[in-house]
Amino acid sequence: MNLLDPLIQGILLGGLYALFAAGLSLMFGVMRIVNLAYGDFAVLAAYGTLIVVNAALISPLAALLIVAPAMAVLGYILQRTILQRTLGLSPLPSLLVTFGLSIIIQNLLLMFGSADQKRLSLGGVDTASITLPFDIRVGVFPLFIFLLAIVILSILSWVTAKTQYGRLVRAVSDDPATVDLQGVNPKQIYALATAIAFGLVAIAGLAAGVQTSFNPTSGSMLLIFAFEAVIIGGLGSLWGTLGGAMILGVAQTVGAAFAPAQQILAGHLVFLLFLAFLPNGLTRRKVRA
Amino acid sequence: MSASVAQVLVEQRTHFVRRWTRTSIIGSSSFLVVAALLAVLPFMVNLSLVYSMIDLFILVILAMTWNMLAGYGGMVSVGQQAYIGIGAYSMVVLADSLGLNIFAAIALSAVVCGVIAIPISFLVFRLVGGYFAVGTWVVAEVVRLLVVQFPQIGGGAGISFSAMSDLSRDWRIATSYWIGLGATVIVVAACVLLIRSRAGLALTAVRDDMTAASTSGVMVTAVKRLVFVFAGAGAGIAGALIAVSTMRVQPDSVFSVQWSAFMIFIVVVGGVGTLEGPIIGVLVFWFLKQLLADYGPLYLILLGVIGIVFVLFVRGGIWGLISRKGRIELFPVGYNFSKKL
Numbered sequence: 001m002n003l004l005d006p007l008i009q010g011i012l013l014g015g016l017y018a019l020f021a022a023g024l025s026l027m028f029g030v031m032r033i034v035n036l037a038y039g040d041f042a043v044l045a046a047y048g049t050l051i052v053v054n055a056a057l058i059s060p061l062a063a064l065l066i067v068a069p070a071m072a073v074l075g076y077i078l079q080r081t082i083l084q085r086t087l088g089l090s091p092l093p094s095l096l097v098t099f100g101l102s103i104i105i106q107n108l109l110l111m112f113g114s115a116d117q118k119r120l121s122l123g124g125v126d127t128a129s130i131t132l133p134f135d136i137r138v139g140v141f142p143l144f145i146f147l148l149a150i151v152i153l154s155i156l157s158w159v160t161a162k163t164q165y166g167r168l169v170r171a172v173s174d175d176p177a178t179v180d181l182q183g184v185n186p187k188q189i190y191a192l193a194t195a196i197a198f199g200l201v202a203i204a205g206l207a208a209g210v211q212t213s214f215n216p217t218s219g220s221m222l223l224i225f226a227f228e229a230v231i232i233g234g235l236g237s238l239w240g241t242l243g244g245a246m247i248l249g250v251a252q253t254v255g256a257a258f259a260p261a262q263q264i265l266a267g268h269l270v271f272l273l274f275l276a277f278l279p280n281g282l283t284r285r286k287v288r289a
Numbered sequence: 290m291s292a293s294v295a296q297v298l299v300e301q302r303t304h305f306v307r308r309w310t311r312t313s314i315i316g317s318s319s320f321l322v323v324a325a326l327l328a329v330l331p332f333m334v335n336l337s338l339v340y341s342m343i344d345l346f347i348l349v350i351l352a353m354t355w356n357m358l359a360g361y362g363g364m365v366s367v368g369q370q371a372y373i374g375i376g377a378y379s380m381v382v383l384a385d386s387l388g389l390n391i392f393a394a395i396a397l398s399a400v401v402c403g404v405i406a407i408p409i410s411f412l413v414f415r416l417v418g419g420y421f422a423v424g425t426w427v428v429a430e431v432v433r434l435l436v437v438q439f440p441q442i443g444g445g446a447g448i449s450f451s452a453m454s455d456l457s458r459d460w461r462i463a464t465s466y467w468i469g470l471g472a473t474v475i476v477v478a479a480c481v482l483l484i485r486s487r488a489g490l491a492l493t494a495v496r497d498d499m500t501a502a503s504t505s506g507v508m509v510t511a512v513k514r515l516v517f518v519f520a521g522a523g524a525g526i527a528g529a530l531i532a533v534s535t536m537r538v539q540p541d542s543v544f545s546v547q548w549s550a551f552m553i554f555i556v557v558v559g560g561v562g563t564l565e566g567p568i569i570g571v572l573v574f575w576f577l578k579q580l581l582a583d584y585g586p587l588y589l590i591l592l593g594v595i596g597i598v599f600v601l602f603v604r605g606g607i608w609g610l611i612s613r614k615g616r617i618e619l620f621p622v623g624y625n626f627s628k629k630l
Contacts, residue, residue: 034419036367085601091418095365096557096600099422103550104593107586220546224430227423231416265434268427272412275424279415 003254005136010253012138014246015146016211019204020226021233021241022153023197029236030173030193031087033094037102039222041198042205044105045071046214047113049120049206060120060206068202075198079191087190102219109216120209145207149242152200157238169193221264228271234281243282247274308485308621316565316619324474331463339466343534345575346469347527348555350476352567354523355552357480360562361489361496362516365418367549368425371409371432372402372521374543376528378442381538384452391452395472395529402525406518414510414517426546433544447539450532465534472526479519481564481620488515489622496562550589554596560606565619569607 024038035041045067052063082101086093128140160166168189171179176186208214208222225248233244248267255266274281298304331339351369359365379398383389389397409428416424437445453461483489491512494502503509532538551574559570574592581588599606612618 028419032418034423036419036422082597082601090363092359092363092365092561093600093604095419095422096553097597099367099550099553100593100597100600104590104597107589107593111586111590220426224423224427227420228427231420231424235420262434265431268431268434271427272431275412275415 003257004134006253006257007250008132008136008138009142010250011246012142012146012249013253014229014242014249015142015149016204016207016245017225017229017248018149018153018242018245019145019200019207020222021229021245022149022156022238023200023204024223024226025230025235025238025241026156026193026200027197028230030169031083031094031190032173033083033087033091033098034227035083035197036095036098036223037105037219038098038201038226039219039224040102040105041071041075041219042201042208042222043109043214043216043219045202045205046120046209047109047118048202049209050118053120060122060210064202064206067206068199071202072195072199076191076195078198079194080187083194084187084190102223106216106219113216115215117213117215118209119213120206122210126210141210145211148203148207149245152203153238153242160238165189165192225267228267232271232274232281234283237281237283240281240283247282310618310621313618313621317621320477320619324470327470328467331466336459336462340462340534341579343462343465343469343530344578345571346466346473347530347534348551348571348574349473349568350523350527350530351548351552352555352559352571353476353480353564354520354527355549356556356561356563356567357483357492357516357523358520359553360556360566361484361492362513363496363499364513364517365422366425366520367422367546367553368413368427368429369520369524369552370544370546370548371425371429372406372524373528373531373548374429374432374436374538374540375405376402376525377532377538377543378436378448378528379525380529380532381442381448381450385450391468391533394452395468395526395533398529399522399525402528403518403522406521407514409521410514410517414513426549429544429546433540436544437540443538443540445540447537447542450536450538453533454536465530468533469530472530476523476526477568481622483519484564484620484622488512492516550592554592556606557596557599558606560608560612561604563606563608563612564622565612566606566608573607 020039020042024035027033027035027038048067048070049060049063052058052066053060056063082097083094086097122141126141129137130140130143131137158166160169168179168184172184172186172189179186179189204222205214229245229248230241231244232247233240233242247270251270252263252267255269256263259266295304295306299306327342330342351373355366355369358369376398379401380394383394383397384391413421413424413428436442442448453464456464484493491502491507494505494507495509495512499509528543531543555570555574556567557570558573559568560566577588577592581591603610605612
């Protein structure tokens, strides 16, 4: 059996998962909350793109110029109005609220859309592929998404490491009260981080909508994949997350090469192996929760 | 060690310590009276109401045990459907395939779920907070994906539960109802006894302040594991009851994450981390369901909105509004220190 082909497809699929995981780990890194509605917001963005595409007859990429900022604004407002009230020592309120949001979004989409699978199309690009040596065909779009993920992760790590906003984010993550004393409002930092995460989730939602199909409830699976990538990679490390996403992608595609129906189970099992034997992930850094 | 003021006062016989308060005497006895009244309900009302009451019992069991996990133990699981499914399938295998008595099969289903929860706890306890939540969800997905691999138990299509199909329809519904009522009384009593016990005291300490509990010598992880296993067994009983009442086990339905959504809603609305809260929450949930279930998605959206409003603005839930900061309790779980008359 030729494993080189699923290996490469899996690495590229990892790019998509890394794109998802980046926003999730950004929100956790800054506010210590896990947004259980994260995948549903991606699906919401994909539906939003579909509506804009159908209404304005433009390509999904052009629609993203409207949808991504709209999602970022939504994230900002959501953080200031609802999520901010759930922050505290206990993770319980934020989990309960985001789980509630997840149910609301899924059922709103069911009410106004339909339960069937949808897909975004970029015309010829979705199916175009280039042929590498050893007769391996690589889809142009997955390759583009993989490169995009690397670019976005680079920008994110540059922003957190070098810019003033990044320094504030790290400071708030360590000690919000002290940052407040220095005259910077932590709520503003939180809301901006959420806005960035929501902008990212719009991009990820579009990518997932082109690469695979989606329906109102497919957000749960996206959340789970992003979560698995973060844990395999190790909490608090962006490049670890990319590594984790690639391992998850490879586990799924190689698993599918052996047993076509077991793609998702194979990914879950590799995740559980990591949890059992490498609980701190690839980067082996301990991060307080 | 020097005696505390309270100890001295008790020794001087001017004060005394008691578990039973006026409200908990009234509360616990009315609980028993209600249970006794419910037991004769199938002879008095329409069978369709009786049938929908079985749902209520299943929800009480799920909410009570999820509340032990999340409300007391601080472990927000969105993966209890793993044990609901395992419990339902165990019921089919034990009662149908192995021909066990139904009561023994329910008890054994709970044991199976509790035993399976032990190794799972070692995996998911490596995650905390929100990641613990998603971790339990992944485990539930893995269990579902593994279960549907076996055509012997129906694969993806599900399997019928036929141990009670000899009974006539009316008797079957009534019997399922009594089994559900009995199981509910046992689970509620088990929760009360657990909270009254030494482990429950440790658990209450963990609920209030994990660090302080840990420095006072509470073995936090051991207590949490106990509760995790307890909640797994409870969800298993609920799963077994689902098999009994619906006579069919379908993987997509028993392993649905919607169960977790319902448990969370019930506990949040009733009152997180109290014994009385989940029972009140179930009543609210059940009445909303009778009123609005026909509206499908709109009903679920409404549940989500109500749940969020409660988390944001009424964090103690309905019971928190009634109980006057714990001064009223319907079950005798605390100690009460008062002066002799």
